[in-house]
């Protein structure tokens with residue numbers, strides 16, 4: 001009997017990978033240190049989208065981040081840390097924010113993303129409760145000039161891969177695109193067909209599909225290292241004993257860093273912390289909403305509205321800073337109207353305030369590749385703001401790599417060794 005392929009991490013990326021590996025007929029096991037979908041795959045905004053394929057290191061973003069120094073209400077908040085790894089990461093992030101690198105990154109993600117909705121259809125047809133709906137996404141702005149600039153950039157980057165409107169709707173008509181928008185919104189446009197899932201329910205649906213496919217899931221089990229022989233991983237060391245494997249896929253989000261370190265190939269991951277909470281609004285948004293100037297979002301999830309935002313680079317921790325929750329709520333008020341008067345009222349109004357660390361590599365792209373120096377170890381992490389959207393396509397392409405031993409062309413931009421240059 002051959003040993004199973006073991007996937008480390010039961011977030012959306014690991015679960016999708018395990019799903020496609022099992023679908024390909026391989027014997028698969030999943031190791032998850034807590035519960036399935038309990039990491040950053042839990043409280044996110046659930047967008048499944050083509051029109052937000054942008055890597056975070058974009059032209060101008062460093063200037064924007066520097067202006068945020070000491071301002072915890074800024075959408076992008078940088079707290080300088082006396083840590084050489086953090087400084088090195090920032091330096092590489094800055095080097096990646098040139099127009100040319102940004103364009104290349106955007107095109108690579110957009111290309112990878114091309115089959116995303118087809119894969120979601122396939123999951124649904126196979127009986128996975130993805131919870132996907134496609135209400136479309138309204139991009140809302142306080143200034144028409146900002147909206148036009150945003151649409152122009154998207155149009156150039158989309159390069160015909162998905163439909164965009166010809167122009168923005170301005171003035172009083174802008175807010176008619178979604179009933180929840182306030183009169184403060186002076187320009188908006190709708191990207192039709194963009195989707196949203198309930199991320200907790202999606203992870204649960206994938207977990208059920210894995211169980212039905214006979215995949216063994218080890219919850220509350222932490223991978224702590226590996227047994228190696230001649231460039232091959234032969235077993236996973238966990239806090240509850242060893243699990244033999246024929247191959248391993250490291251999809252442990254932020255904690256992939258430690259596991260890759262144990263294989264001698266650490267990756268420079270930093271947490272891009274984001275916040276969310278749920279609130280009942282009347283009227284509630286029907287679409288997913290992007291609040292342009294304030295870089296916050298709202299999603300209709302599970303019969304309520306989830307509001308989220310911020311990108312906080314303040315080290316690899318999951319500390320919830322209430323000031324950032326208030327900052328997201330205040331940002332949303334510009335677009336949704338005065339749904340609360342006093343920030344002190346928020347405690348009673350909102351549910352499930354949540355913080356999660358998006359796994360970020362300094363060039364903003366994920367790594368989906370074989371681990372250097374190992375014939376049977378693979379990694380899928382660093383999905384940043386797009387892990388839910390890119391989960392299925394990551395798992396699908398990586399399965400192709402594991403099964404054939406050849407890297408699919410669409411994974412070329414997501415190689416491990418690009419980060420060593």
Ligand SMILES: Cc1cc2nc3c(=O)[nH]c(=O)nc-3n(C[C@H](O)[C@H](O)[C@H](O)COP(=O)(O)OP(=O)(O)OC[C@H]3O[C@@H](n4cnc5c(N)ncnc54)[C@H](O)[C@@H]3O)c2cc1C
Pocket residue numbers: 008009010011012013014031032033034035036037038039040041042043044045046047048221222223224251252253254255256259272273274275276308309355356357358359380381382383384385386387388389390
């Ligand atoms: C506020 C916010 C909003 C977002 N909105 C969106 C959105 O709308 N659309 C979108 O596409 N993305 C969004 N994201 C990003 C998205 O949430 C992430 O990119 C994605 O969830 C990453 O998934 P993952 O599986 O890599 O990581 P995780 O979900 O963190 O999964 C990793 C798993 O590995 C487990 N693990 C770690 N170490 C070990 C170990 N040693 N042994 C065993 N198990 C281990 C963890 O417990 C965890 O469950 C958002 C993020 C935030 C913070």
